[in-house]
Amino acid sequence: MARERIYLDYNAGAPLRADVRAAMIEWLAMTGNASSVHAEGRAARARIEKARRQVAALVGGDPDRVIFTSGGTEANVTVLSPAIRVGAGAISVDMLLVGASEHPSVLAGGRFPADRVETIPVDGDGLIDLAALEARLDGLARSGKRALVSVMLANNETGTIQPVAAVAAIARRHGALVHSDAVQASGRIPVDIAALGVDFLTLSAHKIGGPQGAGAIVLGGDLASPAPLLVGGGQEKYSRAGTQNVVAIAGFGLAAELARTDLERMAHWADWRAAIAAAAGPARVLSAGAPCLPQTIALAAEGLSAETLVIALDLEGIAISAGSACSSGKVAVSHVMKAMNVPESHAKAAIRVSFGWETSENDIRRFTEVWGRVMERLAPAKTIAA
Template sequence: MTVYLDHAATTPILAEAAAAMTAQLGSVGNANSLHASGRAARRVVEESRETIARALGCRPGEVVFTSGGTEADNLALKGLFWSRRAADPARTRILATTVEHHAVLDPLHWLAEEEDARVELVGVDRLGRLDVEAFRAAVETNPDDVALVSVMWANNEVGTVQPIAEVVEIAHRYGIPVHTDAVQAIGQVPVDFAASGVDAMTITGHKIGGPYGVGALLVRREVQLTALLHGGGQERDVRSGTIDAPAIAGFATACELAVKHQSELAVRLSSLRDELVAGVRGVVPEASYNGDPVSDVAHRLPGNAHLTFPGCEGDSLLMLLDARGIECSTGSACNAGVPQPSHVLLAMGCDDEQARASLRFSLGHTSTPDDVEALVAAIGPVVERARAAGQTSRSVPS
């Protein structure tokens, strides 16, 4: 039996979402065609757009479908930067946090290298939360040269929820648009696009029980974006490409259900998460808990448990657990097959050794108490083996 504790990477598709998607797979029709089959496909897309808009507190016209979260992040960052700089060449500065997902950090790096953007990454505290006063100072240094701000709703590694309301209040005081990657937040914490005040928000299907390869950028109608993809201009003239009606139908169903059941799921996952942390630390008392220790959804994602195991390599722990049928994540970046310490943990003040000794256990709609029990039963022997392996490797002369 496989124990799946990596829902933050992707969560199993909901039966209802799979049914909504497969119901459309046998239908023919390009949603941009004018004949009856095309109009039927268009109806599926527009009804799905309305479903997502109702669930997330936006207008249907503010939902721009994409191939997923990475494309939505790229469209938000590059599209906003190009549009703002075209209107005012002085606006070349972009503010983000040091703990953003690489779907944000890598486009920002590209903009700095290729488009002469000046990217400033604002630090976080030891819990992984944005230093609001440092952010305020960065904005107020010269608000007239800031093109945009991007701050994730909740961190994908340690689960810390960011102070989005404060970010919006500071940025909007100077007319600066705010983008947030909310990929991890939907279905885990309350999310309302209009109430949040953000100008653009990234969401995706496979994190909420929908299919892979589909997501959206929610973007206010008055916000100007420069397109990344050019062609038919299917999505508000800022995103071209044939619309995937079956995937969008599954995505919309998953979004509706994730939001509908968010509060009850949060209660269940918080309880399971607390049991997991207590159980693991009962077996490995020296394991430290990363991120905000406050368990309510205003501070931390309910399904996230991120722990450091001193004296272990996270990758060794992961593979040893995997051999026992328990799947989790190190949460670290891996470049060209070479494991790297988590940039999130480093930004939080951990050293390289601590950052390499960590695992992320993330719970979702299929998680059960049996999953937690299996992990707690396995973690003691696994940690012992990982430490022994580490000591052996350190004792071998290089």
Template sequence: MVMQRIYLDNAASTPVADEVIQEMLPYLKQQFGNPSSIHYFGRETTRAIQLARKRVAALIGAARPSEITFTSGGTEADNLAIKGGAERMRSTLQRDHVITSYLEHDAVIEPCLDLERLGYRLTFLPVSPDGTIRPSDLKEALTPRTALVSVMLANNEVGTIQPVKELAALAHAAGALFHTDAVQAAGKIPVDVQDLGVDMLSMSSHKINGPKGVGALYVRHGLEILPLIHGGGQESALRSGTENVHGIVGFGKACELAAARLPERQKQVTELRNHLIKRVLAEIPHSRLNGSSGSNSSRLPGNAHFTFFGVNGEDLIIKLDENGIAASTGSACSVKKQKPSHVLKAMGFSYEEITGSLRLSLSWQNTREEVDRAVDVLAQVVHELRSLSPFKSKYT
């Protein structure tokens, strides 16, 4: 009998929606023209890109489609925002201070560290035990030389939603730009760039049932940042290179679908997540929910992050996979590096707490039956691993 596999790693990637695939197919076959060409084939692909730009802008409440620049993904969007924004501020206003947090994805932390190597002063904001950035800490860190603040909208590991609107207002009061990585948030919770007051916002297609290899950066109208890639001047000279037409088309369709179905899906996934959390905490001893334990609005709908004491997280992932359950210990981009989570470390976790962590991330495509089976398997696997642990008397 074939094992029925259950996918609970939707924070890492999501399956491409059927409607998205159908929208992409013509641009892999008949409509193959280069958007820079002025003949019919080029005009058709240009038209498709502009429609996708409108759909992406609509998902995040951007006032103009021209505020959307397509990239190869969230990582490139983060790099473009951070380096392009900081370098513009240094060249025009002699500001050379960048602020970020230890909650960020490596796609934000690494370009910030690169700026530090180029002579910028870099400040990391402290993190509360529930994974929140406190506005008071940002206010204290801002200086007259601060060029850019980058704080993610929602954390990819523990799912905590940050007070970005308040943080952005503080940055602007100090004359600094504000960027947020919304890769995990866009399409999952309501996101309105005008209400948030951010200058730049990063997105990724494959987190919302679109294709991999495409993302976008929102740049507020009137703000000029420096490009990272030079060449043919595509994307209003902010991101040169022939556009990934079929990927962009698919991303646009994924945004349209996410916008149309967001309220019902957010409610559905939140209820499913709450059911998962309730069962795990009730049925698996010595387990703890990490991140915000407050209202539903302070955690991403699909995120459930736990620590299971007396268990190694990587062993847990392997055993779950053997039983047909796909899960993660945290960021998929960091797992293969075999390094402890810098996010959990910043939240004050001990080594035992970090290594015993597990992230289960749900989507609207998961069912209650899948969640119930996953919890049954998880309880069994945790019990088995603890029985083999040198600390079994403490946790069994």
């Protein structure tokens, strides 16, 4: 009998929670456009507003400051705008500064022209260079330019947790605005938008056990919102036009509520991550010197290819990934590895293990056993000897 497969690729897309699936099936049988004033429309609207409260609670935000989108990428592109609405007016942003290890939807610059986007370097563990950030912001402020800084809360490939509160404090000193992509961090570590001090936080449902196709922007501070990406209707308080996906948004809200209980698992997850690190063998644990998500670990065995490792583990019934799933289709050295100056011999072998609420201690034990066999079989003899 074939052994049950083990899914250790939560950072690419977490399993849909059973309670969320059941609720969404029930909601699919309901009718109503949330913009309609009849009873069915009001019921749909009520589900969206409940979800708004649930998502806000996950990150300590204000429900009135939550804007629903089709996912994390749309949320990021919407926020990364040279025009920010404040009340009845607007302010202009001259430059976008992004961390070198950001998600591709941030590195692409959103709605900023390419010549107005700059990257801030990270160190060998993937942590943002705060001195470089401050120096650049100081130069921009002295020349009378306003900046928007985008630094993710936790990296999707390595799990590195960025010092976003420190980034925000530096930005404030130079009159800059701050966005943080918290897609990977929410539900894995406590997230408090006020404590972080950012102007914009972005989230995605399918990383926390909700459906694909739902995301959110959570606004902090006193800003109204970025200029809308989608215009036409008055949905989302004129911040995002288009008929709302009631079922996906409601599923997102329930997943956010359930994800808050995942924080109780953090200690177990950290122990399991430590167990994987201890069993890494000849493989290098990436970002070992930085604080990391408790359920994410990146490994690299010199002389091997990530594709080979992913296939070898897949044949053993274990799903992991090589780099970011958003660039899957071909396995190449990721921009995150390049930004961290990981030697190519290791960068080509970088794989990611990420787990969550359905993972068991036995799953982790089986992974470490299989990993040991794979390393013994595939790792170059000189690496094992080392």
